[in-house]
Each structure stands twice: as C-alpha cells, then as structure tokens.
Amino acid sequence: MERVPNLTRADALAAVRNPLAFIAGRWTPHPRTVQRAAFAALAMGVIIVVTGGAVRLTGSGLGCPTWPTCTDTSLTTTRAMGFHGVIEFGNRMLTYVLCAAVGWAIVAARAQKPWRRSLTRLGWAQFWIVMGNAVLGGIVVLVGLNPYTVAAHFLLSSGLIAVATVMWQRTREGDTAPRPLVGKAVQQLVWFLVVASGLLIVVGTVVTGAGPHAGDSKEVERIPVDWETVAKMHAVLAWIVVTLTFALWFVLKAVDAPPGPLHRTRELFLILLGQGVIGYVQYFTHLPEALVALHMLGSCVMWVGVLRVLLSLRERPVSVTGLPGPSTEASLTTA
Numbered sequence: 001m002e003r004v005p006n007l008t009r010a011d012a013l014a015a016v017r018n019p020l021a022f023i024a025g026r027w028t029p030h031p032r033t034v035q036r037a038a039f040a041a042l043a044m045g046v047i048i049v050v051t052g053g054a055v056r057l058t059g060s061g062l063g064c065p066t067w068p069t070c071t072d073t074s075l076t077t078t079r080a081m082g083f084h085g086v087i088e089f090g091n092r093m094l095t096y097v098l099c100a101a102v103g104w105a106i107v108a109a110r111a112q113k114p115w116r117r118s119l120t121r122l123g124w125a126q127f128w129i130v131m132g133n134a135v136l137g138g139i140v141v142l143v144g145l146n147p148y149t150v151a152a153h154f155l156l157s158s159g160l161i162a163v164a165t166v167m168w169q170r171t172r173e174g175d176t177a178p179r180p181l182v183g184k185a186v187q188q189l190v191w192f193l194v195v196a197s198g199l200l201i202v203v204g205t206v207v208t209g210a211g212p213h214a215g216d217s218k219e220v221e222r223i224p225v226d227w228e229t230v231a232k233m234h235a236v237l238a239w240i241v242v243t244l245t246f247a248l249w250f251v252l253k254a255v256d257a258p259p260g261p262l263h264r265t266r267e268l269f270l271i272l273l274g275q276g277v278i279g280y281v282q283y284f285t286h287l288p289e290a291l292v293a294l295h296m297l298g299s300c301v302m303w304v305g306v307l308r309v310l311l312s313l314r315e316r317p318v319s320v321t322g323l324p325g326p327s328t329e330a331s332l333t334t335a
Helices: 009-017 019-026 031-057 079-111 117-142 148-170 184-210 227-254 259-284 289-310
Strands: none
Touching: 019 079, 019 289, 031 079, 031 117, 031 148, 031 289, 079 184, 079 259, 117 148, 148 289, 184 227, 184 289, 259 289
C-alpha cells in the first residue's frame, strides 16, 4: 500500500475548490470497486422503493404530517406520533443512505483511471433524480397523499433504477463504440418489450392509486376508476410482456444469438413467472400487505431485468488497459 502524503494548506484549499478532483488525484479505485459502488447505488434505489411501499401499506403515509420537518415543531418524529411516525420518518432517513450510495458511485467513477466522463455523468444523473424525488416526496405529504403525485413519485424512482442499471452495466464495459450482437428485427422486438414493460409499470401505479391501500388511515383521495378493471388491464399487459419475452427467447435461439442475450432473456422470463404468481395470489387473497410489498419488489427486479436484456444486445469491448474490469456475472444474481 502506498503512503498517503501529508495534507498541506494548499491541498486543503484544492479540496474545498474541487473535492472530486482532489480525491481523484490521491486515490485510484480498483475497477471492481467502481462496479460495487454502482451496484450499491442500484440496490439502494430498489430498497427505498420497497420501504416506500412499506410506508403506504402500513398506513403511515402521513406519519409525519408535514415536510421537510416531521411536524410543525419538530424535525424528527415524536413519541406521541407512535408507530406511523417512526415508519414514515425512517423512510425519510433512508434517503440519506441512498444519497451516500450514489455519492460513493460518483466519487469512485470520478477517481477511476482513466477518467470516464460518461460514468460520472450517470452518477450525477442519479443524484439529481434523488433530489427531485425527495422534493416530490415532500409534495406528496403536503398535498395529503394525492394519488397522482404518489404515482409520479414511484415512476421517478423507476427512472432512478433505470439510470443506476445503465451505470452498473457501463462499469463492466469499455468506452469503445457499441457493437450490436443481434439484428435490427431483434432489437425492435426488445424495444417493444421495453415499452410494454414501461406501460405495465404505469398501469400498476394506477391500480395502486385506485386500490384499497391509500397510504393512511385518514380519508385519502383515490384515482376515480374501478381498480378491479384496471387490475385486469394490468394483468393483460403482464401477459403481453411475458409473451414478448418468450417470443424473444425463441427468436434468439433461432438466430443462434450469443449467450449473453439468451441468458438475460431466460432470467427475465423466470422473474416474470414469479411476479405473475405473486400478482394473481395477491389479487385473489384481497391484497394482503406482505404480498403487495413483495410484488413491488418484483416490479423493480423485473424492470432491472428488462433493461439488462436491452443492454445485452450490444457489447463494448474492454480496452487493452484493462479498465474497466471484466464483468462478474455472479455479482448480481437477484436482479
């Protein structure tokens, strides 16, 4: 291990002016460290969606009735606010953990040698999405859990997961121009799959906004549609996504595609089957909270899986410098 030089006054001034450049000048992370940092940001993006769902499912959406403080007189939850206050305030605190994970990804990407500007930009994109979603989360509280703002809050979280997935993938690739591994027809089929999956998530937010889990024990506005009808539409879209995934796997086998797209498509198909089972069971058992939370986790994992299929259709060979490091398939088995 190299000896870290003493910190001088000039160093301190440089650190204040440009802390990222200062750290990059003193630290070169291993490529695997950058990969892990990007994965940590992705994992926290998924976790905060699930904990946000826990806030809704426990009826704690207004556990802290105002924002950015918890009450008009207290920054944090108080004993009088009970269980719901703890749940809501705890979810707010997890935002700082998410910020730390994204910050680590930004620092690691900036310190990597050679500096890959595209990775840093993806990290900063996550940061600004987190900041925007934090403000939107405050608006959700201030407007009394208006279902449209709640839906937008979830969709912006899905956008965060998408950017984090791209960054995690890019840490395991080079910076050369992407080379397609399949033909145009297969690429178009995958884009249909991506669009259908996006619509599935959007309709899922409408089901939630019209369904019985309003997010608080008080009277909360709901989306004025029959939630069972929308749930059936959601199920139809889910079957479309499953059918497109199966068709994609069949086409990839027919054209003798490389193993990468085939493996990602097979993983997505298994994820969709599990998600479908959870969806039907929760529907026929009248939406028990535990299954709804599991379904939300499945939605995030499905979205990651769809994006991994899309990203597997091309490759960016690693340069001879060895940066970034080689892909480790075992590093993410749950997404």
